[in-house]
Amino acid sequence: MMRHLKNVATLKLDIETCTGCGLCIAVCPHAVFALADSKAHIIDLDACMECGACARNCPVSALSVDSGAGCASGIIKGLLNGSGECCCDKGNGCC
Amino acid sequence: MSTCCCKNNECQPKREAWVIGEIETPAGKVPILGTRLTFHDVLGALKVRFAIGRHTYTVQPGLYAIGKPTAESPVFVSANYKLSFDHLRYALGGTDGWVMVLDTQGINVWCAAGKGTFGTEEIVNRVQQTKLDQVVTHRKLIVPQLGAPGVSAPEVARQCGFSVVYGPVRAEDIPFFLENNFTAIPEMRRVRFALRDRIAVIPVELIIWFKQALILAAVLALLSGFSRDGYSLAHAPHAFGLVFAAWLTGGAIVPMLLPFIPGHAFSLKGVWAGLLLWVMLGSANLMGTAPLIELGWGMLITAIVSFMALNFTGTSTYTSMSGVKKEMKIAIPLQLVAVLCGTVLIVLGGLS
Known part of the structure:
Protein backbone atom coordinates (compact mmCIF):
# COMPACT_ATOMS: atom_id res chain seq x y z
CA MET A 1 0.00 0.00 0.00
CA MET A 2 1.34 3.41 -0.94
CA ARG A 3 1.71 5.85 1.94
CA HIS A 4 2.25 9.55 2.20
CA LEU A 5 3.58 11.32 5.34
CA LYS A 6 2.98 9.84 8.78
CA ASN A 7 1.24 11.53 11.76
CA VAL A 8 -0.25 14.42 9.81
CA ALA A 9 -3.92 13.50 9.29
CA THR A 10 -6.33 15.72 11.21
CA LEU A 11 -9.02 13.04 11.50
CA LYS A 12 -10.58 12.70 14.94
CA LEU A 13 -13.22 10.29 16.23
CA ASP A 14 -15.27 10.91 19.35
CA ILE A 15 -15.80 7.34 20.44
CA GLU A 16 -18.38 8.31 23.09
CA THR A 17 -20.68 9.82 20.47
CA CYS A 18 -20.20 7.03 17.91
CA THR A 19 -23.22 4.76 17.50
CA GLY A 20 -21.38 2.14 15.46
CA CYS A 21 -23.58 2.56 12.37
CA GLY A 22 -20.64 1.75 10.10
CA LEU A 23 -21.28 4.44 7.51
CA CYS A 24 -17.70 5.74 7.87
CA ILE A 25 -16.40 2.29 7.02
CA ALA A 26 -18.58 2.22 3.90
CA VAL A 27 -17.42 5.60 2.58
CA CYS A 28 -13.70 5.49 3.47
CA PRO A 29 -11.58 4.79 0.37
CA HIS A 30 -8.53 3.74 2.41
CA ALA A 31 -9.91 1.41 5.09
CA VAL A 32 -9.02 3.79 7.92
CA PHE A 33 -11.83 2.48 10.17
CA ALA A 34 -12.93 -0.83 11.58
CA LEU A 35 -15.90 -1.78 13.73
CA ALA A 36 -15.27 -3.39 17.11
CA ASP A 37 -17.59 -3.66 20.13
CA SER A 38 -20.32 -1.75 18.23
CA LYS A 39 -18.06 1.29 17.79
CA ALA A 40 -15.96 2.56 14.93
CA HIS A 41 -12.23 2.70 15.57
CA ILE A 42 -9.47 4.46 13.66
CA ILE A 43 -7.14 1.59 12.84
CA ASP A 44 -4.98 3.23 10.19
CA LEU A 45 -4.75 7.00 10.67
CA ASP A 46 -1.76 7.38 8.34
CA ALA A 47 -3.84 6.05 5.44
CA CYS A 48 -6.31 8.95 5.83
CA MET A 49 -6.31 11.36 2.86
CA GLU A 50 -8.68 13.81 4.55
CA CYS A 51 -11.32 13.55 1.84
CA GLY A 52 -13.95 14.26 4.49
CA ALA A 53 -16.43 11.57 3.39
CA CYS A 54 -16.68 10.02 6.87
CA ALA A 55 -17.23 13.28 8.73
CA ARG A 56 -19.82 14.51 6.21
CA ASN A 57 -21.81 11.29 6.46
CA CYS A 58 -21.58 10.57 10.17
CA PRO A 59 -25.19 10.87 11.42
CA VAL A 60 -24.12 11.87 14.94
CA SER A 61 -21.14 14.13 14.04
CA ALA A 62 -18.70 11.92 15.90
CA LEU A 63 -16.02 12.51 13.27
CA SER A 64 -14.10 15.62 12.40
CA VAL A 65 -11.40 16.22 9.83
CA ASP A 66 -9.86 19.29 8.27
CA SER A 67 -10.71 18.13 4.77
CA GLY A 68 -9.37 19.33 1.46
CA ALA A 69 -7.58 18.17 -1.66
CA GLY A 70 -4.07 16.86 -1.10
CA CYS A 71 -2.94 18.63 -4.24
CA ALA A 72 0.15 20.84 -4.37
CA SER A 73 -0.97 22.85 -7.44
CA GLY A 74 -4.32 23.50 -5.79
CA ILE A 75 -2.68 24.67 -2.58
CA ILE A 76 -0.25 26.93 -4.49
CA LYS A 77 -3.14 28.43 -6.49
CA GLY A 78 -5.06 28.89 -3.26
CA LEU A 79 -2.14 30.78 -1.72
CA LEU A 80 -1.67 32.93 -4.82
CA ASN A 81 -5.32 33.73 -5.45
CA GLY A 82 -6.39 33.58 -1.84
CA SER A 83 -9.27 31.30 -2.80
CA GLY A 84 -10.17 27.70 -3.50
CA GLU A 85 -7.64 25.04 -2.71
CA CYS A 86 -9.02 22.42 -5.04
CA CYS A 87 -7.16 21.67 -8.19
CA CYS A 88 -10.12 20.66 -10.30
CA ASP A 89 -11.25 24.06 -11.51
CA LYS A 90 -12.53 24.17 -15.01
CA GLY A 91 -9.96 25.04 -17.58
CA ASN A 92 -6.87 24.08 -15.63
CA GLY A 93 -4.72 21.03 -15.20
CA CYS A 94 -5.10 18.23 -12.80
CA CYS A 95 -7.55 15.49 -11.81
CA MET B 1 -20.85 18.41 -26.10
CA SER B 2 -23.67 20.05 -24.26
CA THR B 3 -26.98 18.97 -25.59
CA CYS B 4 -29.07 22.02 -24.93
CA CYS B 5 -28.91 25.14 -27.03
CA CYS B 6 -30.04 27.59 -24.38
CA LYS B 7 -29.57 28.07 -20.69
CA ASN B 8 -33.14 28.18 -19.46
CA ASN B 9 -34.07 24.67 -20.67
CA GLU B 10 -36.85 26.01 -22.92
CA CYS B 11 -35.69 24.13 -25.95
CA GLN B 12 -35.78 20.40 -26.50
CA PRO B 13 -32.33 18.85 -26.17
CA LYS B 14 -31.31 17.03 -29.31
CA ARG B 15 -31.02 13.27 -29.13
CA GLU B 16 -27.49 12.12 -28.42
CA ALA B 17 -25.84 9.04 -29.90
CA TRP B 18 -25.98 7.20 -26.57
CA VAL B 19 -29.77 7.55 -26.35
CA ILE B 20 -31.49 4.57 -28.00
CA GLY B 21 -35.14 5.26 -27.22
CA GLU B 22 -37.64 6.64 -24.78
CA ILE B 23 -39.69 5.23 -21.94
CA GLU B 24 -42.98 6.62 -20.68
CA THR B 25 -43.11 7.38 -16.95
CA PRO B 26 -45.63 9.17 -14.69
CA ALA B 27 -43.18 12.11 -14.75
CA GLY B 28 -42.96 12.20 -18.54
CA LYS B 29 -40.74 10.64 -21.16
CA VAL B 30 -37.28 9.50 -20.11
CA PRO B 31 -34.49 8.74 -22.60
CA ILE B 32 -33.15 5.16 -22.65
CA LEU B 33 -29.39 4.77 -22.70
CA GLY B 34 -27.43 2.30 -24.77
CA THR B 35 -25.02 0.21 -22.71
CA ARG B 36 -22.55 -0.56 -25.47
CA LEU B 37 -19.71 1.82 -26.05
CA THR B 38 -19.22 2.86 -29.65
CA PHE B 39 -16.06 3.82 -31.50
CA HIS B 40 -16.90 7.46 -30.74
CA ASP B 41 -17.10 6.77 -26.99
CA VAL B 42 -13.75 4.98 -27.00
CA LEU B 43 -12.18 7.72 -29.11
CA GLY B 44 -13.66 10.36 -26.78
CA ALA B 45 -12.19 8.59 -23.75
CA LEU B 46 -8.81 8.44 -25.45
CA LYS B 47 -8.96 12.14 -26.31
CA VAL B 48 -9.64 13.24 -22.73
CA ARG B 49 -6.76 11.01 -21.58
CA PHE B 50 -4.64 13.21 -23.82
CA ALA B 51 -6.19 16.39 -22.40
CA ILE B 52 -8.18 17.17 -25.54
CA GLY B 53 -11.53 18.80 -24.76
CA ARG B 54 -11.39 17.39 -21.24
CA HIS B 55 -13.43 20.19 -19.73
CA THR B 56 -16.27 20.08 -22.24
CA TYR B 57 -16.73 16.30 -22.27
CA THR B 58 -20.18 16.42 -20.76
CA VAL B 59 -23.66 14.95 -20.92
CA GLN B 60 -26.98 16.59 -20.16
CA PRO B 61 -27.91 16.25 -16.45
CA GLY B 62 -31.24 14.58 -15.74
CA LEU B 63 -32.92 11.21 -15.55
CA TYR B 64 -32.18 8.35 -17.94
CA ALA B 65 -33.34 4.75 -18.20
CA ILE B 66 -31.27 1.60 -18.68
CA GLY B 67 -32.94 -1.50 -20.13
CA LYS B 68 -36.64 -1.72 -19.23
CA PRO B 69 -36.86 -0.25 -15.74
CA THR B 70 -39.99 -0.29 -13.60
CA ALA B 71 -41.04 1.79 -10.61
CA GLU B 72 -39.15 -0.70 -8.41
CA SER B 73 -35.87 -0.54 -10.35
CA PRO B 74 -32.76 0.87 -8.65
CA VAL B 75 -31.63 4.46 -9.23
CA PHE B 76 -27.94 5.12 -9.87
CA VAL B 77 -26.51 8.61 -9.40
CA SER B 78 -23.70 9.82 -11.65
CA ALA B 79 -21.72 12.90 -12.68
CA ASN B 80 -22.14 14.61 -16.04
CA TYR B 81 -18.52 14.00 -17.04
CA LYS B 82 -19.02 11.72 -20.02
CA LEU B 83 -16.18 9.40 -19.01
CA SER B 84 -17.88 8.70 -15.62
CA PHE B 85 -21.28 8.39 -17.33
CA ASP B 86 -19.91 5.96 -19.95
CA HIS B 87 -18.27 3.77 -17.28
CA LEU B 88 -21.62 3.55 -15.50
CA ARG B 89 -23.87 2.78 -18.48
CA TYR B 90 -21.39 0.21 -19.78
CA ALA B 91 -21.26 -1.50 -16.36
CA LEU B 92 -25.08 -1.53 -16.25
CA GLY B 93 -25.43 -3.57 -19.44
CA GLY B 94 -28.08 -6.26 -18.81
CA THR B 95 -29.52 -4.39 -15.81
CA ASP B 96 -32.82 -2.54 -15.64
CA GLY B 97 -32.50 0.71 -13.77
CA TRP B 98 -32.55 4.47 -13.70
CA VAL B 99 -29.56 6.78 -13.97
CA MET B 100 -29.81 10.22 -12.42
CA VAL B 101 -27.06 12.43 -13.81
CA LEU B 102 -26.08 15.39 -11.65
CA ASP B 103 -24.73 18.65 -12.99
CA THR B 104 -21.09 18.52 -11.88
CA GLN B 105 -19.95 20.92 -14.61
CA GLY B 106 -18.29 18.11 -16.49
CA ILE B 107 -16.07 17.08 -13.57
CA ASN B 108 -15.67 13.47 -12.49
CA VAL B 109 -17.43 12.15 -9.39
CA TRP B 110 -14.50 12.24 -6.93
CA CYS B 111 -13.17 15.70 -7.83
CA ALA B 112 -16.69 17.10 -8.02
CA ALA B 113 -17.46 15.63 -4.59
CA GLY B 114 -14.34 17.34 -3.24
CA LYS B 115 -15.62 20.64 -4.62
CA GLY B 116 -19.16 19.93 -3.45
CA THR B 117 -20.75 20.15 -6.92
CA PHE B 118 -21.43 16.43 -6.61
CA GLY B 119 -23.20 16.98 -3.34
CA THR B 120 -26.24 16.94 -1.12
CA GLU B 121 -27.79 20.09 -2.59
CA GLU B 122 -27.45 18.97 -6.21
CA ILE B 123 -28.87 15.52 -5.43
CA VAL B 124 -31.88 17.00 -3.63
CA ASN B 125 -32.48 19.49 -6.46
CA ARG B 126 -32.12 16.84 -9.14
CA VAL B 127 -34.53 14.49 -7.34
CA GLN B 128 -37.10 17.28 -7.34
CA GLN B 129 -36.41 18.43 -10.88
CA THR B 130 -36.67 14.92 -12.37
CA LYS B 131 -39.77 14.21 -10.20
CA LEU B 132 -38.05 10.99 -9.18
CA ASP B 133 -40.66 10.36 -6.49
CA GLN B 134 -43.22 9.88 -9.27
CA VAL B 135 -40.97 7.63 -11.37
CA VAL B 136 -40.04 5.14 -8.66
CA THR B 137 -42.00 3.82 -5.69
CA HIS B 138 -38.96 3.01 -3.54
CA ARG B 139 -36.92 5.76 -1.85
CA LYS B 140 -33.34 4.66 -2.41
CA LEU B 141 -30.46 6.21 -4.35
CA ILE B 142 -27.29 4.31 -5.22
CA VAL B 143 -24.51 6.88 -5.03
CA PRO B 144 -20.94 6.03 -6.07
CA GLN B 145 -18.75 5.76 -2.96
CA LEU B 146 -16.37 8.40 -4.28
CA GLY B 147 -19.28 10.86 -4.22
CA ALA B 148 -19.35 10.61 -0.41
CA PRO B 149 -16.99 13.54 0.32
CA GLY B 150 -19.68 15.86 -1.09
CA VAL B 151 -22.81 14.01 -0.01
CA SER B 152 -24.28 13.73 3.43
CA ALA B 153 -26.50 10.64 3.41
CA PRO B 154 -28.43 11.72 6.53
CA GLU B 155 -29.03 15.20 5.02
CA VAL B 156 -30.26 13.82 1.67
CA ALA B 157 -32.74 11.60 3.54
CA ARG B 158 -33.91 14.51 5.66
CA GLN B 159 -34.31 16.92 2.73
CA CYS B 160 -35.90 14.73 0.06
CA GLY B 161 -36.85 11.44 1.67
CA PHE B 162 -34.48 9.33 -0.40
CA SER B 163 -31.95 7.24 1.49
CA VAL B 164 -28.45 7.04 0.08
CA VAL B 165 -26.79 3.67 -0.38
CA TYR B 166 -23.13 3.92 -1.27
CA GLY B 167 -22.16 1.70 -4.17
CA PRO B 168 -18.67 0.41 -4.93
CA VAL B 169 -15.76 2.67 -5.98
CA ARG B 170 -15.56 1.20 -9.47
CA ALA B 171 -18.61 0.95 -11.76
CA GLU B 172 -17.44 -2.47 -12.96
CA ASP B 173 -18.25 -3.88 -9.49
CA ILE B 174 -21.90 -2.75 -9.64
CA PRO B 175 -23.28 -6.06 -10.99
CA PHE B 176 -21.69 -7.87 -8.03
CA PHE B 177 -23.00 -5.16 -5.67
CA LEU B 178 -26.57 -5.64 -6.97
CA GLU B 179 -26.41 -9.42 -6.63
CA ASN B 180 -24.84 -9.13 -3.20
CA ASN B 181 -27.91 -7.43 -1.73
CA PHE B 182 -26.63 -3.86 -2.30
CA THR B 183 -23.47 -4.48 -0.33
CA ALA B 184 -19.92 -3.99 -1.54
CA ILE B 185 -17.14 -6.15 -0.12
CA PRO B 186 -14.26 -4.22 1.54
CA GLU B 187 -12.00 -4.70 -1.49
CA MET B 188 -14.55 -2.83 -3.64
CA ARG B 189 -14.49 0.10 -1.22
CA ARG B 190 -10.79 0.80 -1.58
CA VAL B 191 -9.10 3.16 -3.97
CA ARG B 192 -5.88 1.87 -5.48
CA PHE B 193 -3.31 3.61 -7.60
CA ALA B 194 -2.08 0.68 -9.63
Missing part, protein backbone atom coordinates in the same frame (compact mmCIF):
# COMPACT_ATOMS: atom_id res chain seq x y z
CA LEU B 195 0.46 0.83 -12.44
CA ARG B 196 -2.26 0.98 -15.10
CA ASP B 197 -3.95 3.90 -13.29
CA ARG B 198 -0.65 5.74 -13.06
CA ILE B 199 0.20 5.11 -16.70
CA ALA B 200 -3.25 6.36 -17.76
CA VAL B 201 -2.59 9.80 -16.23
CA ILE B 202 0.90 10.28 -17.73
CA PRO B 203 -0.20 11.98 -20.99
CA VAL B 204 -2.24 14.63 -19.16
CA GLU B 205 0.61 15.11 -16.70
CA LEU B 206 3.09 15.74 -19.51
CA ILE B 207 0.73 17.96 -21.48
CA ILE B 208 -0.16 20.27 -18.56
CA TRP B 209 3.54 20.91 -17.86
CA PHE B 210 4.65 21.24 -21.47
CA LYS B 211 4.16 24.99 -21.72
CA GLN B 212 5.96 25.73 -18.45
CA ALA B 213 8.83 23.44 -19.45
CA LEU B 214 9.12 25.20 -22.80
CA ILE B 215 9.20 28.67 -21.19
CA LEU B 216 11.78 27.56 -18.62
CA ALA B 217 13.92 25.96 -21.32
CA ALA B 218 13.78 29.14 -23.40
CA VAL B 219 14.83 31.32 -20.43
CA LEU B 220 17.68 28.97 -19.54
CA ALA B 221 18.74 28.73 -23.19
CA LEU B 222 19.00 32.53 -23.31
CA LEU B 223 20.89 32.73 -20.00
CA SER B 224 23.35 29.99 -20.95
CA GLY B 225 24.49 32.06 -23.94
CA PHE B 226 26.96 34.30 -22.10
CA SER B 227 30.68 33.58 -22.47
CA ARG B 228 33.97 35.47 -22.43
CA ASP B 229 33.92 35.57 -26.21
CA GLY B 230 30.54 37.24 -26.24
CA TYR B 231 26.99 35.95 -26.61
CA SER B 232 25.97 32.88 -28.60
CA LEU B 233 22.97 30.57 -28.72
CA ALA B 234 25.14 27.52 -29.40
CA HIS B 235 24.14 26.02 -26.04
CA ALA B 236 20.39 26.49 -26.58
CA PRO B 237 19.73 22.95 -27.89
CA HIS B 238 21.56 21.59 -24.83
CA ALA B 239 19.33 23.62 -22.51
CA PHE B 240 16.15 22.47 -24.27
CA GLY B 241 17.36 18.86 -24.21
CA LEU B 242 18.05 18.87 -20.46
CA VAL B 243 14.76 20.53 -19.53
CA PHE B 244 12.95 18.08 -21.83
CA ALA B 245 14.67 15.13 -20.06
CA ALA B 246 13.65 16.53 -16.65
CA TRP B 247 10.07 17.10 -17.87
CA LEU B 248 9.86 13.51 -19.13
CA THR B 249 11.29 12.17 -15.86
CA GLY B 250 8.95 14.22 -13.66
CA GLY B 251 5.85 13.64 -15.79
CA ALA B 252 6.27 10.03 -16.82
CA ILE B 253 9.02 8.17 -14.96
CA VAL B 254 8.09 9.37 -11.45
CA PRO B 255 4.36 8.53 -11.85
CA MET B 256 5.19 5.13 -13.33
CA LEU B 257 7.73 4.13 -10.70
CA LEU B 258 6.06 6.01 -7.80
CA PRO B 259 5.86 3.16 -5.26
CA PHE B 260 9.37 1.96 -6.06
CA ILE B 261 11.14 5.28 -5.52
CA PRO B 262 12.31 5.65 -1.89
CA GLY B 263 10.68 8.14 0.48
CA HIS B 264 7.10 9.05 1.37
CA ALA B 265 7.18 12.70 0.32
CA PHE B 266 6.59 13.12 -3.42
CA SER B 267 9.14 15.94 -3.63
CA LEU B 268 11.78 13.63 -2.13
CA LYS B 269 10.92 10.90 -4.64
CA GLY B 270 11.43 13.59 -7.28
CA VAL B 271 14.84 14.43 -5.84
CA TRP B 272 15.99 10.81 -6.15
CA ALA B 273 14.68 10.59 -9.70
CA GLY B 274 16.33 13.92 -10.56
CA LEU B 275 19.68 12.89 -9.09
CA LEU B 276 19.54 9.61 -10.98
CA LEU B 277 18.84 11.49 -14.19
CA TRP B 278 21.80 13.77 -13.39
CA VAL B 279 24.11 10.76 -12.88
CA MET B 280 22.88 9.09 -16.07
CA LEU B 281 23.24 12.21 -18.21
CA GLY B 282 26.56 13.01 -16.56
CA SER B 283 27.99 9.59 -17.31
CA ALA B 284 27.01 10.14 -20.94
CA ASN B 285 28.80 13.51 -20.86
CA LEU B 286 25.54 15.33 -21.55
CA MET B 287 25.54 17.63 -18.53
CA GLY B 288 27.82 20.34 -19.86
CA THR B 289 31.47 21.04 -20.44
CA ALA B 290 32.53 22.85 -17.26
CA PRO B 291 32.11 21.61 -13.64
CA LEU B 292 30.15 24.76 -12.71
CA ILE B 293 27.76 24.24 -15.59
CA GLU B 294 27.28 20.57 -14.75
CA LEU B 295 26.57 21.43 -11.12
CA GLY B 296 24.15 24.17 -12.16
CA TRP B 297 22.23 21.93 -14.52
CA GLY B 298 22.23 19.13 -11.95
CA MET B 299 20.53 21.40 -9.43
CA LEU B 300 18.07 22.63 -12.03
CA ILE B 301 16.91 19.25 -13.31
CA THR B 302 16.67 17.88 -9.78
CA ALA B 303 14.50 20.85 -8.78
CA ILE B 304 12.30 20.48 -11.88
CA VAL B 305 11.71 16.76 -11.33
CA SER B 306 11.10 17.33 -7.61
CA PHE B 307 8.57 20.12 -8.31
CA MET B 308 6.69 18.06 -10.88
CA ALA B 309 6.67 15.08 -8.50
CA LEU B 310 5.30 17.31 -5.72
CA ASN B 311 2.49 18.41 -8.01
CA PHE B 312 1.68 14.82 -8.81
CA THR B 313 0.15 14.67 -5.30
CA GLY B 314 -2.98 16.19 -6.85
CA THR B 315 -3.30 13.36 -9.32
CA SER B 316 -2.46 10.63 -6.84
CA THR B 317 -5.24 9.04 -4.83
CA TYR B 318 -3.81 8.90 -1.33
CA THR B 319 -2.24 12.20 -0.23
CA SER B 320 -3.92 14.37 2.40
CA MET B 321 -3.96 18.15 2.40
CA SER B 322 -2.08 18.21 5.73
CA GLY B 323 0.60 15.92 4.32
CA VAL B 324 1.03 17.91 1.11
CA LYS B 325 1.21 21.21 3.01
CA LYS B 326 3.84 19.75 5.31
CA GLU B 327 6.08 18.59 2.49
CA MET B 328 5.53 21.82 0.54
CA LYS B 329 6.85 23.90 3.45
CA ILE B 330 10.22 22.20 3.14
CA ALA B 331 10.28 21.35 -0.56
CA ILE B 332 9.23 24.62 -2.22
CA PRO B 333 11.93 26.82 -0.59
CA LEU B 334 14.61 24.23 -1.39
CA GLN B 335 13.39 23.94 -4.98
CA LEU B 336 13.47 27.71 -5.38
CA VAL B 337 17.01 27.90 -3.96
CA ALA B 338 18.13 25.09 -6.28
CA VAL B 339 16.66 26.85 -9.33
CA LEU B 340 18.26 30.19 -8.42
CA CYS B 341 21.68 28.70 -7.59
CA GLY B 342 21.56 26.45 -10.64
CA THR B 343 20.79 29.35 -12.93
CA VAL B 344 23.57 31.50 -11.42
CA LEU B 345 26.04 28.62 -11.79
CA ILE B 346 25.15 28.14 -15.46
CA VAL B 347 25.73 31.82 -16.18
CA LEU B 348 28.96 31.92 -14.15
CA GLY B 349 30.16 28.67 -15.74
CA GLY B 350 29.67 30.14 -19.18
CA LEU B 351 31.57 33.30 -18.29
CA SER B 352 34.53 31.54 -16.63
